[in-house]
Amino acid sequence: MPTPQPSTTGAKSADWVLLKQLIRVLALLFLPFSGGALAQTATLAEANRMFDMAERLEPGLFFPPSPTQQIIEFDNEWYLRVYDGSHTMAAVNINGTGPYFAGDVYVLGSAFGDSPVYINKLVPLLSELESVRVSVSKTLELPDTPFDYANLSLPSYFVTNTRGQNLPTSINGTDNTPADNPITNDGATLGRVLFYDTELSANGTISCASCHQQDKGFSDDAVLSAGFLGGKTARHSMTLINARFYQRGRFFWDERAATLEEQVLMPFQDPVEMGMTLEHVISRVSAQPFYAALFEKAFGSPDINADRIAKALAQFVRSIVSYASKYDAGRALSPTPGANFSNFTAQENLGKNLFFQTIPNGGGACFGCHTTEAFISANPGTQNNGLDAVSITDLGAGAIFSNSIFVGRFKTSSLRNVELTAPYMHDGRFATLEEVVEHYNSGIQNHPTLSPALQDNNGNPVRLNLTETEKAALVAFLKTLTDPSVATEEKWSNPFRAL
Ligand code: HEC
Ligand code: HEC
DSSP: OOEEEOOOOOOOHHHHHHHHHHHHHHHHHOOOOOOGGGGOBOOHHHHHHHHHHHHHHSTTTSOSOBTTEEEEEETTEEEEEEEOSSOEEEEEEOOOSSSSOOOEEEEOOSSTTSSOEEOTTHHHHHTHHHHHHHOOOEEEEEOSSOOOOSOOOOOHHHHSOOTTOSSOOSOTTOBOOOTTOOOOHHHHHHHHHHHHOGGGSTTSOOOHHHHSBGGGTTBOSSSSOBOTTSOBOSSOOOOOTTTTBOTTOOBSTTOOBSSHHHHTTHHHHOTTTTOOOHHHHHHHHHTSTTHHHHHHHHHSSOOOOHHHHHHHHHHHHHTOOOOOSHHHHHHHTSSSSSSOOTTSOHHHHHHHHHHHSOTTTTSOOGGGTSBTTTTBOOTTOOBOOSSOSSOSSOOBGGGTSSSGGGTTBBOOOOOTTGGGSOSBSTTOOBSSHHHHHHIIIIIOOOOTTOOGGGBOTTSSBOOOOOOHHHHHHHHHHHHTTOOHHHHHOGGGSOOEEEO
């Protein structure tokens, strides 16, 4: 029986104490201010509205207006300025959409507006103003006996290479679980709670699951995902399915995170995604009464720290493995992935054949890069699949590894549940699987780093020249990789219930 447990969404005052301290620290810095035009004051009505609002949120902090706190207008933007009479110490952009502070904070160097320095640290504190508005009551429901995350009962074909295939079919050697962080049922349970906890974003509005949704293949349906203040991520969200079976163990489209343990702490600190600092995450976790017991079970003591948060989240993500799709039902009955599956339609078998066959044999060579039964890329990691002839805005792995051979190359995540993860590619450019297949059929661009697998004998982008029947068959095959258990099983679902 699940035991409902109370959850706190409060604990704002500690943050305010911090904010006040921070403003005091900033006041000590006395950054020189030279922009004379800045000292313009707001209209009386506007200033009153702002101060009235601030007063309601935190009596005494911003009210009454004082020489050290002013509402000012600069370059058509409104700012709350901390001012000592001759120097501007900090200014908060309060233009936002609603009558609340948007939370963008700048420290002013020389002149105001002159390449302002972004202080990430202030954002979460100030966006507390938002959470006054959005906090919701919820309870946590966990089973008395934890779900099984640790024991993967992988089918035998996952762990046995099929003879006669020129590429590895088994996932052997691809598991990136580090020796010091094996999955335990209690560890992944804690990870699940952290993954779904909206309190861990600055204004309490989003969690990891906002952009990694179970019923959408742990991706989301937005081209670019919305962060806690509505800002957009730079790339399309990635599926988390089978993230575990990636030998290189690097994460993100451009592989900028060296390990999953490193990756899972980054969204918290991203100013667009969740707008937090690690200290702040720890204090939000500590403020919720149910976490101490969950940490105790997972790690043997109730201590809460960033290393443990990272480990638990990584365990939860690694537990998301798919092996119960229509493809698996057929594969279990078949000696090789290439042979016809008895549970497949003729169309699905045709599509499968195109997926596994090499191009000279009339196939699409898809398996060359979407490898193994986990349908994830094996070494050598990032690839250029010919989306663009030149990389202009997004250099992909080329911006991370300082070598031009990586420009325009991106990570291939698992194709399992790909039917649910639309739109597709790092920039979400394709709305449907039909568009993806048409890209491989006729749209490959001749980029300098285009994968040799997608070039013909003369070094030109390959043209598959598939018929309409073949294209539809390839799409039908991709849909056999849909695994309803990953999309619905409770152990990967939201443990919080709104009250
Ligand atoms: C606002 C949306 C958003 C939130 C919130 C978010 N993510 Fe992501 N996630 C993304 C996007 C977008 C990417 C791809 C970014 C890139 O590669 O530049 C991504 C990539 C990832 C990856 C890389 C997968 C791979 O195969 O390389 C992992 C793992 C991940 N996120 C886990 C998490 C976790 C854990 C959290 C919560 C702590 C989280 N995400 C919160 C949008 C989000
Ligand atoms: C040279 C390696 C390579 C080959 C061959 C290849 N792919 Fe890909 N595929 C990739 C890479 C790399 C990505 C991610 C690219 C990006 O987002 O920039 C990708 C992305 C995809 C996606 C989108 C996944 C997502 O989550 O957005 C689908 C679907 C896909 N490929 C299907 C296929 C099919 C079908 C074939 C065969 C016709 C194929 N691929 C052949 C490397 C390859």
